[in-house]
Amino acid sequence: MTQPLLQISDLKIVFGVGEQAAVAVRNVSFEIAAGEMVGLVGESGCGKSLTCRAAIRLLPHNARIAAGSVMFEGRDVTRMGHRELRNLRAREVGMIFQDPFTSLNPVFRVGAQVAETLRVNLELTAAQAKRETIRLFTEAGIPDAERWFAAFPHELSGGMRQRVMIALALASKPKLLIADEPTTALDVTTQAQILKLLRRFREEHGVAVLLVSHDFGVIAETCDRVLVMYGGHVVEKADIEAVYRTPQHPYTRALLASIPQMHTTGPRRRRKSIDGRPPESGEVLPGCIFEPRCAYAREACKSVDMKLEPAASNQYTACPFVRAGGEQRLEATVEGAQ
Structure with a gap:
């Protein structure tokens, strides 16, 4: 049997310590194969984002993994040292955060922020990093990429900022891309473009994707399998077509x-x-x-x-x-x- 790219087993995440500890994620288990697209859906506050952040040990300062394991290509993320964990985040797993405006530094130009990642992680020269950033911007669907390289985050629309975040997440050619509600606050046309972009990267580069959303329509349009979360638990796991056909x-x-x-015929x-x-x-x-x-x-x-x-x-x-x-x-x- 092929080893999963990411395997999370009996994950438990808590806030605080001792008797005051509050359990936010309980006994969550799932796996993602290389090149697979998996959706994580549920209401706000059910533990979706915490579960994703646990995959790269990027939890809030007052949260911790209390039990379970997080394995990436057979390596236990919960036991990684600082250098190995930094390499995982920099080269092997990319993450698109929920709000691109707060994820980008407002006082630096967006191109410089992506180029810095390339220089540090791939050891490119300044000229090489700029050329690669412009190429990534173009691939992410940013028109006139050379012009927008010198723009500040506030000068871009929400959809353009999200494309910058996608370029940033894919800069080091990761094996897994975690997209935490990447279409939040975007209009429906831009949402469709972002989802199409994620599918294209998966098909052309073989990147596995963990897509987080509260919208079943987004998950159904994009993913192979779905995990349904409620109250910190995964309550259902299945192929996306099976969930729509026979929810369990x-x-x-x-x-x-x-x-x-939208009903075109029959009573509303x-x-x-x-x-x-x-x-x-x-x-x-x-x-x-x-x-x-x-x-x-x-x-x-x-x-x-x-x-x-x-x-x-x-x-x-x-x-x-x-x-x-x-x-x-x-x-x-x-x-x-x-």
């Missing part, structure tokens, strides 16, 4: 049912929202963490184990009652259940 967790089904759709339907509120980071609930908001909940849900187990072909769910079938089984399709 009530939360996944509720997310899909809430997506706005009001999309369903998910009642209640998501759990706060570190909140501890007995049994299934989705039970207070679940339309299929029953008393036994308060004592179940939130563990992913097979439910169907290439599908895993944390809901034991879906796996067991019977009256608690979800309908075959989301649309047919409405």
Whole structure:
């Protein structure tokens, strides 16, 4: 069996220490193969960004990995020394952060920031770094790249800044690209262009991509597989087509049912929202963490184990009652259940 590029096992991330420690990510496990595109979807605050940052040990100062392992090409990231960790971040894993404006230094020109990365990580001369930066800008879809090389971040639109961030993340030709909600705050046309750009880099350069989003539509358009997160847990894992065809967790089904759709025929339907509120980071609930908001909940849900187990072909769910079938089984399709 081929070794995964990234393999995360039983990951637990906490804020604080001792009795005051709050668990933000609980027992998360998944893997990404070379050249694969995997989506991570869920509501805000469910632990998506923390899980991604754990892959390169770039957590907030008050957060720590309390348990589990993060393996990159067979090497344990949690045990890497400073030099090895710096090399991982600089050469092997690129990251596109959620807000490109705050990720770029406002007092330096965008071209100089990318060129500096190339000079430090690839040991290029200043002239070589400038030529490579202009080439990366052009490949990232920035028109008249030589002109924008000398621009400051505030002079670029949101879409242009995101393209600079993509060029920066890909500057050292990484094997894995982590994109943390790269289409946030962009208009739909620019969103489509950014997603198309990520797919093209994957196809042309064989870069594996972990794409984080709260938008199922973005994930469906781009990814091969999807991980659905809720309250710090991965509650479902499956191929993207299988998730749309037969969602195996009530939360996944509720997310899909809430997506706005354009109906060209038939009566217009009001999309369903998910009642209640998501759990706060570190909140501890007995049994299934989705039970207070679940339309299929029953008393036994308060004592179940939130563990992913097979439910169907290439599908895993944390809901034991879906796996067991019977009256608690979800309908075959989301649309047919409405």
